[in-house]
Amino acid sequence: MKTRSAIFCLGMVAILGMFAVANPAHAQDKLIKIGGLFPMSGPGAYFGAQDKQGIELAIEQFNKAGVNGYKLEVKFEDSACSPLPATQAAKRLLEQYKPLVVVGEECSDATLAVMPVMEQAKVPLLNAGSSSIKITDPGNPWTFRIMPNEVMQGVDIATHAYKRLNARTAVLLYENTNAGIGNAKVFGDTFKALGGQILADIGFGRDVNDFTSIATRITGLGKVDVIPTYTLEGQGLRITQALAQAGVTKGGGGQSIQLGTIWLPFGFEQKAGKASLGYVRIVQFDPTDKREVVQDFIRTFKAKYNQDPTHINAHAFDQILLIADVVRRGATDAQSVRDIMAGTKNFSGVTGSVEFDKTNQNIKMDTIHYMETLPDLSWKALGWN
Amino acid sequence: MSTVLLQQGINGVVLGSLYVLVALGLTLIYGVLVQINFAHADVVTIGAFAAYFFTFTFGGNYLASIAVALLVGAILGWLVNAAIFAPLRERGSELLPLIATIGVSVLLQNVMLLWFGPIPYAFDSPYSNQVIRLWGGTFITGQNLIIIVVSTLTIALLYAFMKFTFMGKALRAVAQDRETAGLMGINPNHLIMLTFVIASALAGMGGAMLGPILVLTPFAGTTVIVKAFAIVIIGGFGNVEGTIIAGLLVGLIESYTTQFVNPGLIDIVVFTLLLMMLAFRPTGLIAEKREENV
């Protein structure tokens, strides 16, 4: 018993000791403090880890020379992709770090929960990864989004599917999350309004492991032209494989075309293999884009992390790029960051250009690019936008 | 339509076999120790990662990686028992080990998150995309065939072990009456250790076979474990035959729920069945009468 309590005490002392080394204080003049609200723990860490890479790369680049004499600094808080932890993380950032601007969250629920906190503190929130329409409609003056929202994406994809792919029947596949349900609904409504038909509406949890059953069900639905799919990379991969195995999609000798969202990273085709043949999807980040900003990003990213950047890396990078641009245009405090950011026009980043409307939604659609997967698993840019 | 129905049956059996592999370990542990092990899920995950790294980092053969995962699982089982269950056994609490395994589970998941990162691994075995055509337009992938074959073999081996070897008989004896083991001249601690090693080896192996099917992240095992608990209950805690039947049943329920209703409702259907089972037949599908000695 004695040794046990001794071990216990040692363990506790060790844990407490680790508190002491945490949180070293910083002090520096001429600093633009940026808060980063991203999920770092739990399944949502998928986003946070990639956001962090993109942001740190951008900050490193800007701090070589500084922006208008300012250096950029970022502090991340784990917002866990969930409303309460996100508001707590946001409040902690605001109270203790006092950033001029905050970037994040990825999950729409978390972003929506954080928005009133930011508004109250009068600190702008720059979002790139949440698609819920509610974030900017009605939104609030302090929240900006550089990514097209679910309505912009959904209407666009559904219209192209109907007009360019001549699709008349569709099956909706989506994860049962805010983003999944929201995007699928917009697609469905638009497609039906155009005269298309939704043969099945299949939502599933993020814990579903086997997609063969779903693919099998689709084989029994007759002629399915397009299958808009709203999932993250992990499940997306399995779905694409299952659909090909069941002979539904072109990759498996079938006729259906899978339609994808910006959620899937570059490199998805290589992982999915032949199953992804004919997959038409929008990407937020096109590595084949010849613009200098894109090619520089890819080169420096590979140099730093020794891997190919994803769209999440890219939109995180763009968030800092935009903030640096706002600082360059003279922003020095939270209010001026907000005001100058709201007036952004013709900003050009890795994922495309940015111009905000009244609700602070980026109205430029060139942030999404249509791609089709070719037999050698490379991309063919469709140039629909 | 009949092809679709038949195909869903095959899908259900494949999924069920996977669940059985995970649930069997849980039911073995419960039978002998009357303890619930939440860390079992993470043994599955670690088994999957072991197989992944063996195949992709070290260039090993996928089938050999199943054996590697089995070994890794066995070692983990030994560790979990030695570190958690053995010290807590004397306390005789049914709750403390359960909580401790929740703690271990959180610990393991987050250590894996640190090491392996949150981005899903694309773990495809050489058999993942092989499609084998069966009768009447149905098909099965090579990977799924491996799952069914290996599961069946494992279950048969386990059965033979339990039925024909001395240790196996002792295990069954302990599962039925814990005092008997002492009478058979076996150190119950060794038996419990053996149970853990076998159960976790099954989980590790299950991980290696699940890896190419599920989304391999540090949280992969947790998506299976709650359902595995349901299967263990539906089959009757500690009852191997019941677990096998229940596993297949749940697999079939999943595929037919997907077909006729919506995959989003699978959990509701499965767990409602669980509650019904508990209310009307708490001894499980195959009743095993245990009388309380007063």
Next chain:
Amino acid sequence: MTISGRVAGQADGRRNSDKVLFRSKSLNKSFGGVHAVRDISLNIPHGGVFAIIGPNGAGKSTLLNLMSGLYQPDSGTMSLDGVDLVGLKAHRRVRLGLARTFQKIRLFKHLPVLDNVIAGFHIHHDIPAWQYVLQGTAFRRDYARCRHEARKLLSFVGLEERAKARAGSLAYGEQRMLELARALATSPRLLVVDEPAAGLNAAEVEKLLDRITQLRAGGMTVVIVEHNMDLVMKVADRVLVMDYGQYLFEGAPAEAQVDPGVVAAYLGA
């Protein structure tokens, strides 16, 4: 005094129904293939010590569990003071005045000795429910009364010094006595004691029997279930002997000792 199935001891002149406290008729209980209690009928009169004896595995404990409501019989009837017991849950029977102890001691091991006894007062709290929350005068009176009574019971069994000890820390003999005190807290009319002497030394047995004698003197009906025949001879007024779940003999203790059937059963013939 007692009547059993076939013999129906009419010779005994005291079969006046109002004198009978517990009455059973043709009780049967099987577990799987084992017929643990077979066609047992018995009448236990008011007052006195009634012993149910038999070798191990004779079905005594099963009979007791049928009486206390832990098991329900497959067939047959039972009544306590005219109230039908069949189908009645164990806790309902306690309210009718039936209390028991257990062969394998079942105390609340982690609770203090005093609290074990106080738990026995469960059916005797008669304060309104809101008093439990507000804890007014009535509650405090009840609280003090229970503690007072509990201490009296503890001193009756000789455990007043150990009131604050954890029940699990008591010696085996003390645990038996505590179980007795706890059962007495329910103020039973019929107290069933299961294998009271098991695991006790001679002095402890003596003490236990003395308390049982005192209880009988106080007018309580006590049923002792025991396999040790010698022990019950000293205290029992009447014995029922069982073997293989069946009625074997029923009558005065002295007669039982010379009954050839009983002797054969005990000598393992």
Next chain:
Amino acid sequence: MSSRDHTELANPFDRSSVSRRWWLLGAIVTIGLLPLVFQDSYWRTNLIVCALNVMLAIGLDFILGYAGQLNLGHSAFYGIGAYVSTLVITKLGLPFWVAFLCGIVLAGAAGMALSMFAVRLRGHYLAIASLGFAVIVHQVLVNWISLTQGPLGIYGIKPPPEIALPGLPVISFGNSANMFYLVAGFALLFYVLLDQLVRSPIGETLTAIREDEVSASSLGINCPAWKVFAFGAGSAVAGAAGAFYASSVGTLVPDAFIITESFTILAMVIVGGMGTLIGPVWGAILLTVLPEVLRGFGDLRLVLYGAALTLVVLFMPGGIVQAAQIVRAQFDRLRARLEAG
């Protein structure tokens, strides 16, 4: 006072009731001071979350620590309280306090229903049954989109209405300090209620059931009924916490009530010390504050959390209460040694 009738009893009741009054006063003063010490809204949110978790932990402890019912689905009652109270306001247009009551009643009723359903089950069977129940509740919240909005979430839930008493300044619960006073006040109220119950014969009855059901029924205790009662009371408290969760966070999504939330609450009870009411209070506070303080560790945070939980169970299974007892015993021994010279 009846103890006078039994002077030989050295009744501990009076003494403890006096010291309890001081403790209560101390708790009220502490609650009053806390928001004044912690002025920023981040820490005030943490205070509110602490109070919510205290409610959840004592509710679970009543079920688990006292009645011995292995409940792994406490998050379900939390979620029911949150959604019912919110939907009663938004769909039926009833005032907050009515909705609050509905949340409590429905959560309690759900707890009782589960308990009745599982009345024959003990130990691990109940654990898995309650786990299954929590999965079902979560999935219903996810899938019943027409009612609950599912994963789309409910946003902009208003705090409880202002209290305007004549002659006093208006109390607005948009103010985080006031919201904390409200939640903590209710947490204290529930604590006192449960504390009274466990100190009454009901507490003895429940612990008797926890220790040995067969034995308890041999004393006339109707075990199923009391288990249902304990489950109902504990889950009703969770329902109240849920109603406050909705109105203080302002956002509801089903994933806030996922089964792992049950494990977190369970950990609070265990780390604090199961079977005492004060233990889970400290456990809830510690496990709410600790992860926040550990934010500095970033990715290591949950590793430490898991390790700490395991270590506590292995080496200090009585939790904080046991640790405090050990410290006190050491202190007493030291003092005795000093006094002895």
